[in-house]
Amino acid sequence: MPVEVLKGTLQGFKTSLPNRLQKVDLKHLRLGCNCANKYFQGAVVISYPLTRLENGKAFFKIVLQESENSSSRTDTINMLLFGKLAEDSEKVVHQGDTLVVAGFSLTKSASEDGRHCCQLEMSDETGSTIYICPKSPCTAAASETVSISVAPKYTYTPLNHLKGGTVVNLYGAVKFFKPPYVSKGTDYCSVVTIVDQSDTKLVCTLFNANRDALPKIYKNGDIVRFHRIKVQEFNGQMQGVTSNGFAALTFDGTVGAPVVPRTTSKLFTFTEEDKKTVEDLRIWVASNSSNSVPAANLSSIQPQMFFDLTCQLVGKAKVDGASYLLKVWDGTKCPFPSWKVLVKEDDLEGDSVLINQLKNLTVDVVVYDNHVQLAKSLKVGNFIRMYSLHAKTQSPEGKPDVSYVQFHLHGGTGYGRGITVLPENHTDVKKLKAFLDSLDLRKYAGSEIPSAEPEDSYLTLGSCLEAYQELSVTVLTDHQHFDVTAVNTILNSRIPQQYRIRAKLRRFEPKKLHQSIKLLCPQCNLLQEVPDVTEFDTLLQASATRPNPDSQNIPFCESVVWDIESQGSRYVAVHFVTRYELLQEPEDSLIMIEGGTLRDILRLSKKFKGIIPVRSVEDNLVLLDLSVPFFWQGNIQYYGCQRCSDPKAVASLSALAVQQNASWEPTTIAEALGIVLLQYVFVMKFTLDDGTGTLDAYLVDAENFFQIPASEVLTSNIFQEDMERIMNKLCPTGRNPDGLPWLECFIKSYYVKNGREEQLSYQIFDTMIAEDV
Structure with missing residues (x-):
């Protein structure tokens, strides 16, 4: 049976295993290795609740730690169970049990949690087997009693012994910190400067998509413990940055306060030696602290x-x-x-x-x-x-x-x-x-x-108003410490730099707002017009070929071929990408289409998550020429840069098809296919006037400035109306210039070549329209 609870000893059971099965350690688990005759042994440290995937299939996640030679979080691995095997295992697997698992497949871990880079995947359909050696009550009591003595032994590096290019564990006292704030990307950022008894300081820049996962620091003098922080050298100074598996504990720095760690992690070690380290740092801080802000x-x-x-x-x-x-x-x-x-x-x-x-x-x-x-x-x-x-x-x-x-x-x-x-x-x-x-x-x-x-x-x-500009119709998203600079001062400066200005919008181009939508390559900065979708039909038909029967046997797809005109004059092949060899619901499905016309693609895009037009080359499927969109999603088409892209065969999508948390999103698909994704952006020219002079500043922005996605403006009447309303507010026709609203924004100056001459230009950045405009 796929799941078996052992009644004898684990050692006795292992002697009865078939000779063909050999034990494999974590350090030997690598993508591509043959695991058909291997088994892995580990102790259950975490088991998650049984859940259901979107297709209704049962899913059960377990974290295993090697029973031998385990010393850190990196010696743990995620195991994913599917189907009836997941349901049966969830009923009998408990924390502390030892598992022997065979018949597993090895895939890249979908989680950046500091554990092994691979994950074990098992299901009853693939012949996977799990043997469970339960943790007896006496064993459980004994392990709880000695839990501190068997905790992993960590080594901590003094701040004056740090070397660039290393990943270390640290203790330190907070000398300065910035509470978590939104970085320029999607992550939250926190900057922390720590010191220790060596009187050496280290500036750490920490990132995490979850604000609550960053260290919970409340005041200077708090004590922090960082595990697996990467040290790098910059301008002769050491800096700390988050690395894979980074974890933090924070403690109140007050002498005599309870030594209680602040953390969002449910799994961490803390020994008597750690407690002494915290108390020693508290005493040192009490006699050496000097806070700059009272x-x-x-x-x-x-x-x-x-x-x-x-x-x-x-x-x-x-x-x-x-x-x-x-x-x-x-x-x-x-x-x-x-x-x-x-x-x-x-x-x-x-x-x-x-x-x-x-x-x-x-x-x-x-x-x-x-x-x-x-x-x-x-x-x-x-x-x-x-x-x-x-x-x-x-x-x-x-x-x-x-x-x-x-x-x-x-x-x-x-x-x-x-x-x-x-x-x-x-x-x-x-x-x-x-x-x-x-x-x-x-x-x-x-x-x-x-x-x-x-x-x-x-x-x-x-x-x-003069000091704080509450009535500006724009909001600054960074660099708020910059002082406002007059336009005439900027015009008289020939050195490229960044400025904060407060001005009124005299005029803007283009007047037809839909013409402001362009396509931008983030690598070569090539700017191009958005093609007319009606032009694609000729290109699609020209690239259409009769589907090759050999291309229908794609391991991660189920394929069908339709005789569209019932006389063999036009065929369309549709390849449905599967997830764990199962079809998904249409609204979650990715399909590839051969020989489809514009009408076919538009019709199918209303039902499926995304569509990739392809053609057969020998026994492979490849993308069409990048002059047409490589990916269609709803009413939006996505393009690749013809200069920077290095297209791969669509077989490259197979890695995504087996990832648990992979999504059929344009950025993910583009990366897998070697495509540099062109971005939809607004490109406008604003003439700004602050009373001391006027300058033309360009806006090149995907969605931040208007809080409207540029990719959807061309197909959405609602977004087009929002654009018109905003621009009528910023620069109303016929309004007395004195009554125009104030815009506070950042601009940067830069040189562009105009023939043999260099011309100074200006671009708006890190600015967005206020919510109530």
């Missing part, structure tokens, strides 16, 4: 200072597209009159009774630019810490003798600016909650601070 409460702030504030959120509201209001308190009272942001009562989220009760203890913090999205996600009642908060004095217009304190969390990540939600069990949160609960709020019912006239005590839109 932590403060509201009662101790001074005008113009930057400080870290731990507080509770009692209310929040949208101010405009580039800023957001947070009403917070920490139980102490600001000693200066503070501005209140005027928002509609219906827009203010929070308990109105509590907000009114605390009105003399709360302050209004306005956060800008890249912090807005996180501010929106905060929940009223959260305990938060804001880093590098600015207490700035401002006088109402016409009243220089009156001043108020404004609280701003400026855009960017400079000086560690950001917001973090603190957990309920954090030491600082416990202290703050106890303090807030002890307050008698009745004594604060009346205002003890000189109040201003109502019209002066509120921060209305535009009152800080």
